[in-house]
Amino acid sequence: LALPVEVRNQARVHLWYPQKFGRPCPRYLSASESVSHFASKTHAVGVRYDADGQLEIVAPFGLDDIFSFRITPNRVMDNQRTHEAKGKRARENWPEISVEPW
Template sequence: MNQARVHLWYGAKFGKDFPAFKRIEDGIDHYLISCTRLGVEVSGGGLYAPDNLDDMWHGRLRMNPLNVQPILFDRKCEQYRQRWPSLRVEPEASIDAPG
């Protein structure tokens, strides 16, 4: 995904404007589901995981508090659960603060 251009099309496609991202981490920070907010630096192998890896390892899907979009979140969770039925969707109360 070319994150430098997301702000140009995201609003028209999803109905919510996004800021222009200045860093790769800005784009990752806005991913819809918290446990997917991961980035690996190809050249050095560094890991960027602002929510740590706990939810990913335990199959928990939480809405990202920086990108609260319940309809898109539910749709994406359903897609993930079709592929990986053991995933669990956490209640909306989990969006209050990153864990």
């Protein structure tokens, strides 16, 4: 891909998150649960294989924001700094994106 893609082992996020962000992070029961805590609802999308080997999209907030070129904050945790940084970086690559304020 032309731009980097972040891949994280969601089972380990709770181990490094406090040191990086200065506050605790819950220990997630699944990767599907973890995406619902991403800083922006727009980025809360995952893909996995289902039991039949077919790709399954996990998007707890839906896909409307992606197709509307809009980055929307997810206030479930105090992730304002991350939401704003990712929004700024996205706008540098795609100026047509709108970033909803925290």
